[in-house]
Amino acid sequence: MSFKGIHSKLVTLFSLLLTILFVYTAVSKLVHLDLFQWRLERMPYISPYASLISWVVPFLELVIAGILWFPKYQTMAFYASFILLGLFTTYIIIVLKYSDSIPCSCGGVISALGWKHHILLNITFMVLALLGILWTKKQYNMQSHQNTT
Amino acid sequence: MKSNFLKLVLPAFAILLAVGLAFATEEKVTFQQGHYYDTSVQQWKSIPAEAGCDEDGEYPCLHDGYQLYSLPSFGSTPLAKDEP
Structure with missing residues (x-):
């Protein structure tokens, strides 16, 4: 299998995994919107925006999951995934420095994870998004090079 | 042909799987x-x-400094967690 072929398949696999993660957590949040909002209201710094965030986050997750499947926007979707996961992870780390008891504002069974495992899961998906950015860019550069020669 | 088929089927499969999982695990996640x-x-x-x-x-x-209990009674079990 060629170098390009492996990377193309891995990018598809990463898109698949990120789609499952985002759709799963978005649907879980929307199904329990009241609970999600209640938890956000108890999070430090962001509680005044709980109502807005409770709609924006699942919406963004669904949009990113959708655009991951359009080759034209795939790199942008990987960037968006990386930024969204990065913001959430940074926020968790900052908050945990000041408070050791905050309710998890995540969706589905992920909320049953401890904070350390949650950070680990986020970092794993951030690495997938980062590899997705690098490899889609590489593919794009290779295609551009082939078109010009 | 195969590529186009996968491009349609894979995202559809991922979305269906995720939505299915979200509802399937919904009942199992019980919030105390x-x-x-x-x-x-x-x-x-x-x-x-x-x-x-x-x-x-x-x-x-704790909630706002108050100990949480399993029932609205001081005689019920105080709630606790494994991780701080």
Whole structure:
């Protein structure tokens, strides 16, 4: 299998995994919107925006999951995934420095994870998004090079 | 042909799987209800306890400094969690 072929398949696999993660957590949040909002209201710094965030986050997750499947926007979707996961992870780390008891504002069974495992899961998906950015860019550069020669 | 088929089927499969999982695990994720006695209004209040709070654990589950209980009674089990 060629170098390009492996990377193309891995990018598809990463898109698949990120789609499952985002759709799963978005649907879980929307199904329990009241609970999600209640938890956000108890999070430090962001509680005044709980109502807005409770709609924006699942919406963004669904949009990113959708655009991951359009080759034209795939790199942008990987960037968006990386930024969204990065913001959430940074926020968790900052908050945990000041408070050791905050309710998890995540969706589905992920909320049953401890904070350390949650950070680990986020970092794993951030690495997938980062590899997705690098490899889609590489593919794009290779295609551009082939078109010009 | 195969590529186009996969481009349609894979995202559809991922979305269906994720939605299915979200609903399938919904019933399994039970959030322990916590009860605390609010001294300012002198009555019991109920809230969903944070993840990991149940009747076993090392660290007490608190809400605004109040100990959470499994039932609205001081005789019930104080909720606790394994991780601080």
